[in-house]
Amino acid sequence: MSALRSAQREGGFATAETAMVLPALLAVVSMMVGVMVSVGAQLRCVDAARGAARIAAHGESDALVRQAALRAAPRGATVVIRRRGGLVEVEVRARVLTTRLLPPVHVGASADAEEERR
Numbered sequence: 001m002s003a004l005r006s007a008q009r010e011g012g013f014a015t016a017e018t019a020m021v022l023p024a025l026l027a028v029v030s031m032m033v034g035v036m037v038s039v040g041a042q043l044r045c046v047d048a049a050r051g052a053a054r055i056a057a058h059g060e061s062d063a064l065v066r067q068a069a070l071r072a073a074p075r076g077a078t079v080v081i082r083r084r085g086g087l088v089e090v091e092v093r094a095r096v097l098t099t100r101l102l103p104p105v106h107v108g109a110s111a112d113a114e115e116e117r118r
Helices: 002-009 013-057 062-072
Strands: 078-084 087-096 105-114
Touching (some): 013 062, 013 105, 062 087
16 A cells, blocks of 8 residues: 555645646757748759849849849848859848747858850
């Protein structure tokens, strides 16, 4: 009978331990989700910059290049196009909200391409 009383007295510890660990677990999961969202946004910036630089190298207008970059980039991204001496550079930057627990993350990428001669 003493074993039964001992088990009854310790029955609330598992609940208390779970209540202590749960917020930490949620914070870790939230940070992992935030990292995954940030990495995904970074990759989208890289793809947008590279694709837009290739389009610009073919001699397309800056408006068309910007439109192509914005289609591939994360929502709210900014695109800067620079042309100098036969080289075109496209820079894509974005501010990404990952989770409510983490601050916004700034991601970006740039790509260069030589303009094709016609």
